[in-house]
Amino acid sequence: MTARFSGYAGASRQKTLKRAIPCRGVGLHSGRQISMTLHPAPTDHGIVFRRIDVADKDPVVPARFDRVVDTRLCTMIANDDGVRIGTVEHLMAAFAGCEVDNAVVELDGPEVPIMDGSSEPFVFLIDCVGVVEQDAPRRAIEIRKQVTVEFEGKRVTLSPADRYAIDFEIDFASKAIGRQKHGVEMVNGTFRHELAQARTFGFLEEVERMRAAGLGRGGSLENAVVVDGDKVLNEEGLRFPDEFVRHKVLDCVGDLYLAGAPIIGHVDALKAGHHINNEALRALFADPSAYAVVDYDDVYAEQALPATA
Numbered sequence: 426m427t428a429r430f431s432g433y434a435g436a437s438r439q440k441t442l443k444r445a446i447p448c449r450g451v452g453l454h455s456g457r458q459i460s461m462t463l464h465p466a467p468t469d470h471g472i473v474f475r476r477i478d479v480a481d482k483d484p485v486v487p488a489r490f491d492r493v494v495d496t497r498l499c500t501m502i503a504n505d506d507g508v509r510i511g512t513v514e515h516l517m518a519a520f521a522g523c524e525v526d527n528a529v530v531e532l533d534g535p536e537v538p539i540m541d542g543s544s545e546p547f548v549f550l551i552d553c554v555g556v557v558e559q560d561a562p563r564r565a566i567e568i569r570k571q572v573t574v575e576f577e578g579k580r581v582t583l584s585p586a587d588r589y590a591i592d593f594e595i596d597f598a599s600k601a602i603g604r605q606k607h608g609v610e611m612v613n614g615t616f617r618h619e620l621a622q623a624r625t626f627g628f629l630e631e632v633e634r635m636r637a638a639g640l641g642r643g644g645s646l647e648n649a650v651v652v653d654g655d656k657v658l659n660e661e662g663l664r665f666p667d668e669f670v671r672h673k674v675l676d677c678v679g680d681l682y683l684a685g686a687p688i689i690g691h692v693d694a695l696k697a698g699h700h701i702n703n704e705a706l707r708a709l710f711a712d713p714s715a716y717a718v719v720d721y722d723d724v725y726a727e728q729a730l731p732a733t734a
Contacts, residue, residue, distance in 0.1 A: 437562060437563055437720075438558040438559060438560070438561065438562065438563055439469070439526040439527060439558070439559040439561045439562070439563050439564075440524055440525055440526050440527070440556045440557065440558055440559060440563070441465045441467075441470075441525065441527040441528060441556065441557060441559060442463055442464065442465045442525065442528055442551065442554050442555070442556060442557070443465065443554050443555045443556065443557045444465065444554050445462055445463065445464045445465065445554075446463050446550050446551075446553055446554045447460065447461065447462040447463075448460075448461055448462075448538065448540075448546070448550055449461070449538065450538025450539060450540050450546075451538060451539060451648070452511075452512070452534055452536040452537075452538060452539065452642075452643050453499070453512055453536065453643045453644055453648065453649075454498065454499070454512070454536060454635075454642065454643065455534065455535055455536060455642060455643065456642025456643040457534050457535075457643070458534075459532060459533060459534035459536065459537075459538050460532070460533045460534075461530065461531065461532050461533075461537065461538055462530075462531045463528055463529075463530055463550060463551070463554075464528060464529040464530075464531065465527070465528065465529075465557075466527035466528050466529050467527060467559075468527060468560065468561035469527070470527040470528075471487065471488065471489075471526070471527060471685055472487075472488035472520055472525075472526075472527070472528050472530070472682075473485055473486070473487050473488060473529050474486045474487075474488060474502070474510045474513070474529075474530045474531075474532065475529055475530065475531050475532070476508055476510065476532055476533075476534075476535075477531050477532065477533050478533045478534060479508055482506040482507070483504055483505070483508060484508060485508075486502050486503060486504045486508055486509070486510050487502075487504075488502060488513065488517060488530075488682075488683055488685075489502070489683055489685055490683040490684055490685075490703055490706040490710070491707070492504065492683075493683065493703045494509065495509075495511075496698070496699035496700040496702075496703055497699075497700075498635070499511050499512040499513075499514065499536070499699065500512070500513050500514040500517075500679070500680055500683070500702075500703070501513070501536075502683075509535055510532065510535065510537065511535055511536035511537070512536045512537045512539060513679070513683075514675075514676050514680055514699065515537070515539075515540075515542075515543065515544045515547065515625075515675070515676075515679060516530065516537050516544070516547050516679070517678075517679035517680070517682045517683060518544045518616070518620070518621075518675050518676070518678040518679030518682065519544040519547035519548045519551060519621065520547075520551075520682060521616070521678050521679065521681075521682040521687060522544065522548065522611075522615075522616025522617055522620070522621060522678065523548060523551045523552075523556060523616075523617075524556070524563075524687075525551060525556055526559075526563060526686070527559070539625075539643060539644075539648045539649075540648065541624060541647065541648050542624035542625040542626075542648040542649045542650070543621060543622050543623055543624045543625070543672070543675070544616075544620070544621045544622075544675055544679075545621045545622045548616075548617055548621045563686075563687075563720070564686045564718055564719065564720055565686050565687050565688070565689045565718075565719050565720075566684050566685075566686050566687070566688050566689065566690075566709075566716050566717075566718060566719075567585075567689045567690065567716060567717045567718075567719045568583050568584060568585045568586070568688065568689065568690030568691075568709070568716055569585060569714065569716055569717055570585070570714055570715040570716075571583065571584045571585070571715075572705065572708050572709045572712065572715050574701055574704045574705045574708050575701075576700070576701050576704065578695075579695060579696045579697050579698065579701045580693075580694070580695040580696070580697065580701070581692065581693070581694045581695075581697050581702060581704075581705040582691075582692070582693040582694075582705075583688070583690055583691070583692055583705055583709055583715075584690060584691045584693065585690055585691070586689070586690050586691035587689075588610055588611070588612070588689065589610070589611040589687060589688050589689055589690065589692075590608065590610045590611065590691050590692070591608065591609055591611070591674055591677060591678070591691075591692040591694065592606070592607075592608040592691070592692070592693050593606065593607055593608070593670055593673055593674045593677060593695075593697070594670070594694070594695050594696070595673055595696055596696060597669075599628070599652055599654065599655055600655040601652045601654075601655050601656060601657050602626075602652065602669045605667045605669055606667075606670065607619075607667055607670045607671055607674055609674060611687070616678065619671065620671055620674055620675045620678065621675070622664050623664065623665060623668045623669075623671035623672035623674075623675050624648070624649060624650050624664065624668065624672060625648075625649050625650070625672055625676075626649060626650035626651070626652060626668075626669055626672060627644070627649055627650075627652070628651070628652050628653070629651055629652065629653040629658065632644060632651065646658060646659050650663065650668065650669070650672075673694075673697070673698075676698070676699065676702070677692065677694055677697065677702055680699055680702035680703060680706075681702060681705075681706065683703070683706065684709075684710075686718070689719070
């Protein structure tokens with residue numbers, strides 16, 4: 426019998442943080458200094474954001490795909506009272522990569538701090554306090570049937586597979602980026618070693634347009650890779666030769682973790698971004714035959730059975 430889900434061996438229990446840990450940083454779009462604290466949460470709680478600066482509305486926003494309300498410049502989620510949290514994708518990717526199932530994220534502003542534009546600072550925070558296993562089985566979303574979403578030359582396909590793997594391709598006219606491909610299997614350590622350090626990026630002309638529209642006020646060369654024509658403006662250069670596509674994979678990991686559990690399946694993405702990542706999840710969950718919620722403990726029990734003729 427072929428072992429399934431081998432990349433998750435030893436990770437069959439839900440996990441949360443051992444204790445709370447705070448940080449502070451600038452919001453990419455608001456330009457505000459924002460304080461954020463990551464808190465432990467009980468089993469089956471999931472990832473939930475809470476705005477502590479909101480007094481007259483429900484401050485809680487679950488980190489779920491069906492709460493995504495804007496994907497133009499980041500992934501933004503909101504609750505029924507209209508309370509919004511922006512730029513959740515890099516933190517969600519860190520939770521996914523560190524296998525954190527349950528947490529409360531408290532913020533005193535409208536977006537997650539951008540930090541250095543990658544997930545590495547959030548991985549560092551999680552590592553500082555550590556994670557603890559909880560007394561409940563970890564769940565996963567197993568892809569049972571292929572689902573494809575296409576939009577304006579972009580595509581995301583979710584297919585059945587025996588592990589969580591992502592193949593991503595981008596193609597930009599700028600020679601600083603060009604055509605890049607990167608593939609990963611989300612096994613222990615892959616995220617932190619191959620993806621976490623990859624920073625968000627943008628073009629100088631886009632930055633200028635955003636600021637003219639009152640957005641991107643916190644953006645700088647300290648928290649993004651900025652491309653001007655065919656040149657990278659950051660003096661230190663790139664962290665990886667293919668940092669651009671690695672960051673797109675990072676975004677994809679964060680966006681897909683809004684499924685509420687890790688995915689078991691293959692993700693094939695072409696020129697994808699936040700919008701189509703979210704549409705892929707909406708298409709998946711719209712078809713009950715395309716997925717199943719599984720417990721890792723059940724999978725391991727199944728693996729332990731002898732092969733039959």
